[in-house]
Amino acid sequence: MPAPPAKTPEKKRSRIQIRNRRKIMDAALDVFSQHGFRGATLDQIAEAAGMSKPNLIYYFDGKEAIHVALLNALMTEWLDPLREMDASGDPLEEILGYVRRKMEMSRQFPRESRLFAIEIIQGAPRMLPHLESDLKPLFDEKCALIAGWMDAGKLALQDPQQLIMSIWALTQHFADFDTQVRVLVPDEVAGWDAANAHVETIFRAILTPTG
Amino acid sequence: MPAPPAKTPEKKRSRIQIRNRRKIMDAALDVFSQHGFRGATLDQIAEAAGMSKPNLIYYFDGKEAIHVALLNALMTEWLDPLREMDASGDPLEEILGYVRRKMEMSRQFPRESRLFAIEIIQGAPRMLPHLESDLKPLFDEKCALIAGWMDAGKLALQDPQQLIMSIWALTQHFADFDTQVRVLVPDEVAGWDAANAHVETIFRAILTPTG
DNA sequence: CGTGTTTTTTACCATTTGGTAAAGCCACGA
DNA sequence: TCGTGGCTTTACCAAATGGTAAAAAACACG
Numbered sequence: 261m262p263a264p265p266a267k268t269p270e271k272k273r274s275r276i277q278i279r280n281r282r283k284i285m286d287a288a289l290d291v292f293s294q295h296g297f298r299g300a301t302l303d304q305i306a307e308a309a310g311m312s313k314p315n316l317i318y319y320f321d322g323k324e325a326i327h328v329a330l331l332n333a334l335m336t337e338w339l340d341p342l343r344e345m346d347a348s349g350d351p352l353e354e355i356l357g358y359v360r361r362k363m364e365m366s367r368q369f370p371r372e373s374r375l376f377a378i379e380i381i382q383g384a385p386r387m388l389p390h391l392e393s394d395l396k397p398l399f400d401e402k403c404a405l406i407a408g409w410m411d412a413g414k415l416a417l418q419d420p421q422q423l424i425m426s427i428w429a430l431t432q433h434f435a436d437f438d439t440q441v442r443v444l445v446p447d448e449v450a451g452w453d454a455a456n457a458h459v460e461t462i463f464r465a466i467l468t469p470t471g
Numbered sequence: 472m473p474a475p476p477a478k479t480p481e482k483k484r485s486r487i488q489i490r491n492r493r494k495i496m497d498a499a500l501d502v503f504s505q506h507g508f509r510g511a512t513l514d515q516i517a518e519a520a521g522m523s524k525p526n527l528i529y530y531f532d533g534k535e536a537i538h539v540a541l542l543n544a545l546m547t548e549w550l551d552p553l554r555e556m557d558a559s560g561d562p563l564e565e566i567l568g569y570v571r572r573k574m575e576m577s578r579q580f581p582r583e584s585r586l587f588a589i590e591i592i593q594g595a596p597r598m599l600p601h602l603e604s605d606l607k608p609l610f611d612e613k614c615a616l617i618a619g620w621m622d623a624g625k626l627a628l629q630d631p632q633q634l635i636m637s638i639w640a641l642t643q644h645f646a647d648f649d650t651q652v653r654v655l656v657p658d659e660v661a662g663w664d665a666a667n668a669h670v671e672t673i674f675r676a677i678l679t680p681t682g
Numbered sequence: 683c684g685t686g687t688t689t690t691t692t693a694c695c696a697t698t699t700g701g702t703a704a705a706g707c708c709a710c711g712a
Numbered sequence: 713t714c715g716t717g718g719c720t721t722t723a724c725c726a727a728a729t730g731g732t733a734a735a736a737a738a739c740a741c742g
Contacts, residue, residue, distance in 0.1 A: 381588055381589060421656055
């Protein structure tokens with residue numbers, strides 16, 4: 261009896277397994293980010309991945325396993341821009357740098373942004389643990405860092421929690437609500453430039469210390 | 472053969488029809504805003520509405536008809552806060568008033584906010600026409616109004632399109648990403664107050680004319 | 683080449699889901 | 713009292729969906 265590849269005792273993965281798992285996860289990202297978990301079907305994912313449905317199940321334990329694998333893989337890199345915010349840099353530039361990285365991610369990885377957005381909007385049924393264990397500590401850490409900067413007079417006083425969340429709200433909006441944005445601001449290139457400038461203006465305005 | 476109530480030649484609706492259609496739409500709002508269109512099932516809606524599935528179909532032509540009816544009904548009132556922004560008022564107060572009304576809607580009608588959010592994120596398959604026909608004209612009109620205020624020196628110069636979209640991004644974030652917000656800022660009441668204050672700070676900061 | 687293992691396909695299956703047919707119920711006016 | 717017409721339920725159905733069994737094909741490697 262050939263042991264299925266993705267079992268609890270993890271074995272080395274062959275080249276084929278690595279390649280096919282990648283293809284599946286990419287296809288699943290397409291489908292899940294467009295329909296959410298319940299709205300997505302294995303057939304859709306299989307077709308997008310260019311393989312048969314039973315073949316999906318050969319590489320992943322089921323629909324839920326694919327979704328979880330996706331969320332796990334993405335959670336890490338999704339938080340990287342925030343991790344990079346460093347205590348040793350110039351406060352205003354650190355925050356603006358974070359804003360820029362986040363905007364860049366929205367433009368380059370809109371599917372990932374939407375996947376998270378849908379998951380959260382639907383109550384994060386498969387991600388709440390990650391929010392508590394990964395996001396929350398990082399969030400608290402960076403809030404403390406920002407609070408420290410503010411105490412030192414390097415930034416205007418703001419609620420750090422609200423500050424970070426407003427960065428998320430603004431930067432993710434352009435990925436998540438892309439359809440709407442494109443209706444209202446048809447010129448995509450100009451829209452992005454304007455968005456970048458606008459968001460930067462906002463955070464410069466509320467963070468520049470008033471001397 | 473008793474003619475189904477909701478046909479092309481619209482007839483008067485009885486008290487029972489009005490009551491039951493309301494119940495169905497309220498239940499559908501619950502379910503659709505939590506699972507999206509494809510992820511929602513008629514059985515879920517029927518149970519939430521406290522009636523049998525065939526009874527749903529008696530009042531609406533099908534799943535899609537319920538969803539469309541919901542979106543139609545909501546689109547109107549959802550744009551009301553923006554419509555109220557008036558040329559004759561004080562510019563800064565008009566915009567801040569809009570921001571406050573939008574925040575209030577996010578708090579009072581999170582389901583509606585999520586329903587729209589999911590629909591847009593998924594590419595607005597059933598709402599694109601409305602975006603073009605309802606939202607776009609209003610958006611353009613209010614952009615022109617704001618641009619006029621800025622030209623007159625009553626507001627700091629900003630891109631009006633980006634300004635309105637950033638209002639949406641910030642105000643809707645608290646409804647749509649409620650699950651995440653609650654993980655990071657457990658005290659709901661305090662969080663809400665802080666959010667209101669923060670959002671107001673932002674728009675005051677970037678709109679107050681620098682005289 | 684031959685043999686054991688990994689990968690893929692074909693043929694299914696049970697459940698769920700959107701929807702229908704038709705019979706039953708119930709209020710109300712003649 | 714009996715219809716009559718709006719409302720509701722029961723009993724279904726065909727298609728879609730997540731998943732399985734097992735044979736077939738492709739592969740690795742001595």
